[in-house]
Amino acid sequence: MTMEPPPRPSSSLFDVYLRLRPSNSTNVRFLNVEETEAANPTHITIKPPSNDNNNRKRAVERFAFTRVFEENAQQLELFKDTGAVQLIEGVLGGKGSHGRDGLLATLGVTGSGKSHTILGTKSQRGLMQLTLDVLFQSTGSQLVQSFYGAPAFSSLAAADVSEAHMFTATAYLDSLYGDNQSERFPSRAQTPMPVSHGSSISSSAVSFKSPSFPSVLFSENLYPILKSTFDPRPSAGIHSIRPVTGTLSSISRSAANAGSPEKKDCSSFITNPASRSKNIPRPSALPQNPSVHDIDIAADPSAEYAVVVSMYEVYNDRIFDLLAGNATKNKHPNLKRRALLFKSTEQSPDRKVVAGLTKIICGSLEEALMVLETGLMERKVAGTGSNAVSSRSHGFFCIEVKKRNPQRKGPWSSSTLTIVDLAGSERARNAKTAGATLAEAGKINESLMYLGQCMQMQSDNQDGSKNIVPFRQCKLTELLFSNSFPSTHTRHTSYHQPQKSLMIVTADPKGDFNATSQILRYSALAREVTVPRIPSTTSTILSSTAPTSTSHKHSSSSTTTSGRSTPSHLLEELEAAHASIAHLTSEIEIFALRLTEESARRKAAEASWRAAESHMADIEAEIRDECHVDMEAAVAAERRRWQAAWDSEADNNEVHMDKKIDVVIQATRAQMAAEKEIQIFEDPEPRVTERVRELERENEVLRARLERAEREGVNRTASPVKKMRVLKAKRWEDPDKTLGMDSD
């Protein structure tokens, strides 16, 4: 054999394994494992199916992997022989040394067995469960406790640099399932926690205290569930937390799966859809095989460990927490999932972290498995035409191993084992996708294409090239590669280079040739191409048009399948042309998907525009009606006001008029009275007349007297004429006086 699996340079980020699945398909097998004298196969060849006209002229391709696992390979074999055990060992860290981050990922076409490998089946555990088992088995008695208010809780929460919402598994599981599953776990002393830990936690955490419910920090999302599940009866205690069965169970994928006849069991254990409407399965109901009792990893005997589990998914290029308790969706249908950021935080300026995740401190394998099941139920899965039980998101399962000296109780060091179940790539024309699912497929294929580019570039760099790996193109590659290429200003004291990652590529030897060959091309450690004889005109065209800049990892060969010798430069150009065509085809597919997606979006936008317009018209009519009603009310009110003013004016006028009339009456009366008085004053006229008569009579008397006196005077010699003049003068000078005198 001319091509050997390359030695593993320390700069390479991945060991790449290929796992073949037993195929159900009736298609012709296009992938064959090369026989080898070595213990394990490392090479495969793929040959385009002869019935595929498009591939009639395609070369036979040969790929090298770290190791190829054939169809009969069992989960445990994979676990032991892929280096997963060494990866766990590295995460735990040796005596007195820090652990180092590790990554284990599965990559493959949809339906090729990625989830099967990571999560297992009803009867066989997957790499995830085996990893957890080994981890808990190895740390055993050195693990911190995880009951309500465990003593290490506050220091662990304080040591977290990712603004996480941290819970102990007992508090978390009881709050979600409320069926006292915590009773199943060692009921260690139920010491209530001191309440002072709040300061060290994210400000969005809420401290929930009750005499019967030990103080625990709850995230904003979980708080409502916890609150609703907590029975406030004084005697209730933690065992009276009401069951919220079905809340979590209905999380789920049900919405995303609508319309799909058969849904994916993203959890290997939840195979009966009906069981999803109940609580997650008890750990005892989960598969126990294969056993890992013979795997012995030496943990640091001088350390105390804590295992913290978190889970998230990358869906449509956004990160969503899988443990945030969105199970409450049914109760709160408007509760939208909030995307999280992958960023550097205040406490973690050197490296990026997914900020704001829910993290669960697990004290036992059972707890960890239940937490895992909870997250898996949340994972968004939708059926597609290609695989009715397909993962439509990239699932990230993170196991943080915290370590510290138990005597000194110093700071916790942390290393994370991340297990990634990547969503399956698929050919757009194969996937009978539509609408949102089509958009998902576009995003998945796009992110996988970027992943392929990054892997290829990284692999090329091992040959001495200095390509910059373009990992910032999408969230998936950012998450996978950011911390593998620490920035130059990273402080070495706080940064530990991650371990070499494990990539398990899964493939169906009778599956989709094009999709599989594309994945193999960018994931294999080495590749070579042998081309069939092609007509000279075509070769001329190809040699004149093939780009020469495309870089590929392969060793050159001048052997064709027909056995003829072909000039090696032509072979290289042909190979470059093939690679370029494959690359362009995948890009065209992505663009076609994007176009369809954009067209669907445009249609949706137009529909929503029309809906908005008609809604606006409705609103306008409503507003008009309201305005009309308001206006009428205002006019009526104004009319009433005006009428009231008018009435009051009229009243005032009346009053005024009455007053005037009164005045007139009074004046008239007064006048009349005055006139009366004048009359009274004039009344005496008869009396005056009478008086005058009296006076005349008196006058007559007096005159008579006078005459008498005169007569008497004459008799006594006095002039009578003179006396008459004196009397007359008196009478006309002062008649009143005269009268008064007289009246007196």
Ligand SMILES: Nc1ncnc2c1ncn2[C@@H]1O[C@H](COP(=O)(O)OP(=O)(O)OP(=O)(O)O)[C@@H](O)[C@H]1O
């Ligand atoms: N090695 C295997 N042995 C037996 N059955 C397998 C194997 N690999 C996969 N299968 C079966 O094939 C089906 C599809 O596998 P799986 O769901 O793991 O695919 P996948 O790659 O995760 O797909 P997707 O990306 O769409 O989620 C499942 O029923 C699974 O049990």
